[in-house]
Amino acid sequence: MTDPPATGGGLSTRLLVDLLKPRRPGFGVFVVTGAFATSLLAGALAVSLIGVSPVRALTVLVEGSVGSKAALADALVFATPRLFVALGAIVAIRCGVFNLGGEGQLQVGAIGAILAGTAFGSLVTPIHLGLALAASMVFGGVWAVIAIALKLWRGANEIIVTLMMNFVAIYLVQYLVQGPLQPADSIYNTSERVADSAELPVLVSGTRLHLGVPLAFAAAVAVWFLLYRTPLGVRLRATGLNPRAARLQGLSVGRLVLASMAISGSIAGLAGASEVLGVQFRLIQGFSSNFGFEGLAIAFLARLEPFSAVLVAVYFGMVQKGTTQLESVLGVPSALAFIMEALPIIFLAGAQGWLLLRGRVVRA
Amino acid sequence: MSDGTIALFLASAVRLAGPILLPALGEVVSERAGVFNVGLEGMMLFGAFGAAAGADATNSAIIGALIGGASGAAAGALLGFLVARLRADQIVAGIGLNLLALGVTSFLRTEFLGGSTSPVSAGVLKPLALPLLSDLPLVGASLFNQSPLIYVAVLGAFVLWIFIRSTRPGLVLRSVGERAVAADSAGVNVVKVRLLAVVFTGFMAGLGGAYLCIVQTGGVFIDNMTGGRGYLAIAVAIFGRWQPLWVCAAALLFGAADALQYQGQNLGLSVPTAILLMFPFALALLTWVLLGRSKAAPADLGRPFIRGSG
Numbered sequence: 001m002t003d004p005p006a007t008g009g010g011l012s013t014r015l016l017v018d019l020l021k022p023r024r025p026g027f028g029v030f031v032v033t034g035a036f037a038t039s040l041l042a043g044a045l046a047v048s049l050i051g052v053s054p055v056r057a058l059t060v061l062v063e064g065s066v067g068s069k070a071a072l073a074d075a076l077v078f079a080t081p082r083l084f085v086a087l088g089a090i091v092a093i094r095c096g097v098f099n100l101g102g103e104g105q106l107q108v109g110a111i112g113a114i115l116a117g118t119a120f121g122s123l124v125t126p127i128h129l130g131l132a133l134a135a136s137m138v139f140g141g142v143w144a145v146i147a148i149a150l151k152l153w154r155g156a157n158e159i160i161v162t163l164m165m166n167f168v169a170i171y172l173v174q175y176l177v178q179g180p181l182q183p184a185d186s187i188y189n190t191s192e193r194v195a196d197s198a199e200l201p202v203l204v205s206g207t208r209l210h211l212g213v214p215l216a217f218a219a220a221v222a223v224w225f226l227l228y229r230t231p232l233g234v235r236l237r238a239t240g241l242n243p244r245a246a247r248l249q250g251l252s253v254g255r256l257v258l259a260s261m262a263i264s265g266s267i268a269g270l271a272g273a274s275e276v277l278g279v280q281f282r283l284i285q286g287f288s289s290n291f292g293f294e295g296l297a298i299a300f301l302a303r304l305e306p307f308s309a310v311l312v313a314v315y316f317g318m319v320q321k322g323t324t325q326l327e328s329v330l331g332v333p334s335a336l337a338f339i340m341e342a343l344p345i346i347f348l349a350g351a352q353g354w355l356l357l358r359g360r361v362v363r364a
Numbered sequence: 365m366s367d368g369t370i371a372l373f374l375a376s377a378v379r380l381a382g383p384i385l386l387p388a389l390g391e392v393v394s395e396r397a398g399v400f401n402v403g404l405e406g407m408m409l410f411g412a413f414g415a416a417a418g419a420d421a422t423n424s425a426i427i428g429a430l431i432g433g434a435s436g437a438a439a440g441a442l443l444g445f446l447v448a449r450l451r452a453d454q455i456v457a458g459i460g461l462n463l464l465a466l467g468v469t470s471f472l473r474t475e476f477l478g479g480s481t482s483p484v485s486a487g488v489l490k491p492l493a494l495p496l497l498s499d500l501p502l503v504g505a506s507l508f509n510q511s512p513l514i515y516v517a518v519l520g521a522f523v524l525w526i527f528i529r530s531t532r533p534g535l536v537l538r539s540v541g542e543r544a545v546a547a548d549s550a551g552v553n554v555v556k557v558r559l560l561a562v563v564f565t566g567f568m569a570g571l572g573g574a575y576l577c578i579v580q581t582g583g584v585f586i587d588n589m590t591g592g593r594g595y596l597a598i599a600v601a602i603f604g605r606w607q608p609l610w611v612c613a614a615a616l617l618f619g620a621a622d623a624l625q626y627q628g629q630n631l632g633l634s635v636p637t638a639i640l641l642m643f644p645f646a647l648a649l650l651t652w653v654l655l656g657r658s659k660a661a662p663a664d665l666g667r668p669f670i671r672g673s674g
Contacts (some may be wrong), residue, residue: 050475078432098455100402150649155657159402159455163595164648171642179636282646300456301365335587338467345460346446353452353668 028303033352035301035344039319040090042343043336052330053335063320064325071325073207076218077279079107081288083216084271086302086309087223088264092144094227094304095260096240098164098345101147101162103292104169105140109269110276111173112139114181114283115318117194117276128197129211133273141262143169148261152254163302165215174285181283212274215309219267226263236260271295290338297345316341373620373627375506378514383408383575384597385517388611389524390568391601396528397561398541398664402458403443405594406465407566411573416477416585425489429513429574430566436570437450437563439465444562448555451668462594470587477585483566489578491514499570511579513571520568524608537561541662544669554669569594592645599648605660621647 043061044054065075085102092099112135120128147165150156174189181191199211227233239246239256247253271291280287298316302308323337387404394401414435417430443461446452489511497508528534539547540557548554576593577585598620604611624633625640633640 046471100455100459150652154653156652157602157657160401160595160599161649161652163592164599164645167592167595167645168642168649171638171645174641175636175638178638290463290466293459296459297463300459333471335467335470335474338463339471340467342460342462342464342467345456346442346464349452349457349460350446350450352456353450355445356668357451357670 022187027355031303031348034351035347036315036346039340039344043340044063046336046339046361047326047330047332050332052332057326057330057332060326060329061319061322064329065322069204070207071321073204073209075317075321076213076314077208077210077317078320079313080212080274080278081271081291082218082294082298082316083309083313084219084274085268085291085305085315086141086298087216087219088140088267088271089296089299090302090304090306090309091223091226091236091267092260092264093299094240095150095236095257096243097151097257097264098159098160099144099261100159100296101144101165101265101292102271102295103288103290104162104166105143105211105265105268106272106275106288106291107166107173108143108167108272109136109140109266110283110287111176112136112269113198113273113276114191114194117198118192120195120197122195123197125197125201128195129200129277132194132277133270136269137266138269140272141266144261144265144268145237148258152258173283173287177283177285184239187278189285193281194277199281200274208279210274210278215270216274216313219270220306220310223267227306232259233258245323257287268292268295294341297341300345301348365616369572369627369630371506373623373631375509376623376627377578377616377620378507379619380508381615382511382517383572383580383593384618384622385521385612385615386513386571386572386575387565387594387597388563388600388604388615389520390610391598392524392528392604392606392608392611393537393568394558394561394565395601395665396537396541396662397558398544398662398667398669399444399447399558399562399565400454400458400666401443401478401565402455402595402599403439403465404565404569405459405590405592406462407436407439407443407460407569408573408576408594408597409462409469410439410566411570412577412589413472413585415571415574415577416583417472419583420477423554425578425583427452428578429470429489429571432577433567433570435568440563440566440569441559443566444559447559447668448562449526451670453668454666461546466588468649469585473585475488501510511575512625513529513575516571521608521612528608529555538550538662540669541664544664545671548669548671558669559623561636569597572597592626596644596648602658602661603648603651603655605658606662618644618647631647651652 048054064071066072068219085106089099089102111130116132116135141333143165147158147161150161151158177191179187182189183192193230200212203209203211226253227237235251235256239251239253276283294316298309298312301312319337323334326332327334370667387408391401391404411432415432418431419425443457446457447454491509492512494508498504498602536552536557540552540554544554573590576589596618600614601611604614621644624643625637628635628640
């Protein structure tokens with residue numbers, strides 16, 4: 001298998017992985033506080049623009065997201081699919097592959113989960129649920145592998161290919177729920193409900209906290225273990241930092257890239273499963289409100305570290321939950337969440353570039 | 365299949381090529397300067413919103429379109445500052461911009477254009493029939509009775525073609541994309557060239573977004589209305605091998621693919637809508653399989669410029 005071509009994307013990735021691992025320890029603190037402050041400032045500015053007191057808004061946001069047991073559970077449930085996508089993105093990007101296809105992989109993963117979740121009448125829960133989760137991983141993984149195969153085989157730019165495949169997957173879901181998966185007697189564009197035995201069980205009664213939440217946390221540990229405690233992880237990271245050097249060391253770069261994408265896609269697939277088996281219980285068109293790109297944003301803000309990703313994902317979950325509360329209490333449009341998520345990334349990108357320019361970050 | 369059906373399909377293809385061609389031409393310019401601009405989608409969204417708000421405020425669709433272009437250019441200035449001046453990672457900054465655009469436009473739409481999806485009062489940019497040409501049989505009415513923005517786009521492609529190929533600033537642009545360090549030592553202000561290139565890209569993407577809003581949807585702004593057209597335009601810029609005239613042809617092809625969702629039934633296709641909506645994106649994948657990688661890519665594409673990093 002040949003090397004992936006080092007086109008724009010590849011090069012940028014290498015630089016990014018470098019940039020995210022600077023030698024100055026103070027940088028991490030600076031980025032985290034800076035990004036967090038940017039996010040809150042952006043939110044404050046946006047709400048004051050429409051005549052709402054920022055202090056009042058912040059109170060509602062915090063109370064709405066961590067003020068009660070149910071609210072906190074919701075925030076964690078919101079964080080879950082985003083965390084899965086972020087973890088998937090981390091595995092791919094650490095190996096030097098810009099997988100922007102998390103959205104597509106989670107859509108296809110959801111299809112897998114629904115197929116397995118509705119196919120069998122009644123099985124024992126652990127088996128049925130396990131099958132549905134496994135199906136989502138296989139579907140998401142295969143979807144990601146198709147993208148990377150196009151890169152390895154035809155030299156396609158993975159950024160474009162994964163982006164295009166996102167939309168193919170979104171419309172595939174739309175097609176399925178408007179036709180093949182729509183129950184004969186239904187007028188709604190949804191699939192059949194998954195069997196009870198395939199649902200992610202609720203863990204704390206009176207809340208929506210389902211098993212997917214601890215699963216996502218466990219996935220973060222697994223990704224950390226993979227990257228830092230296994231030979232495969234060392235090889236993946238080496239490839240991401242410098243594909244040429246990795247190849248000279250005798251690593252099969254093409255195969256590693258393929259493996260990282262397969263893992264990446266299957267974790268993203270779990271994002272789809274957690275949403276359809278834990279929240280919606282049906283396949284619905286548009287069930288993912290941009291989880292794919294929010295997941296990427298989390299991966300970047302976490303500087304590609306799995307445990308940091310957990311923290312950032314929980315923050316994003318709180319913002320999502322808190323802004324829905326802001327909308328119903330103070331009439332602030334909930335799109336505020338995207339603003340509060342986007343500006344920290346812009347801050348981070350600028351800060352990293354600026355440090356690169358100033359030579360503070362040593363390039364490999 | 366009757367002549368009328370073909371003419372209708374052709375007209376639809378050209379009309380839908382517009383919002384792909386305008387941003388794709390912009391993308392050609394920033395990629396020629398070495399900036400891989402993933403933020404195109406967000407720039408279009410800013411443009412669409414700017415056009416809706418502008419047309420609403422001024423009661424003129426033309427001024428609306430210009431305000432749309434200006435909104436895109438402002439987004440371009442932000443991204444340009446990040447990637448050219450600060451040397452931010454182009455992909456990370458682009459993704460950030462897209463998310464920001466989604467947030468800001470949806471936020472402002474709810475707040476200022478109202479929750480409803482009523483068209484802005486200025487309405488739409490009316491088609492402009494070119495004299496004589498529009499009287500041609502079969503193609504006349506479909507090709508030469510289009511929105512003025514289509515003519516701007518096609519004219520723009522020719523102007524860009526000459527600009528990139530045969531002018532001194534065009535040469536400077538290419539030199540920055542091919543080898544920024546060499547251009548720098550030859551006295552070119554790399555940061556300025558890249559910044560201007562991305563601002564121009566933003567303007568074109570903004571016009572593309574404006575087109576969506578005030579030509580295609582009849583003046584209605586819908587949250588996230590670009591629906592991936594910005595990403596499609598990036599693919600089109602690459603398929604067109606960064607050559608404006610080829611980009612024009614590629615955009616027409618994707619416009620035709622997009623047109624199937626409206627004209628499919630007339631053409632006798634009984635394919636579900638979702639599959640037709642998917643078609644342009646699937647076509648882009650297929651095109652990769654058929655064409656493979658291009659060696660014509662600007663050598664410094666995607667790389668931040670650091671003096672002395674030759």
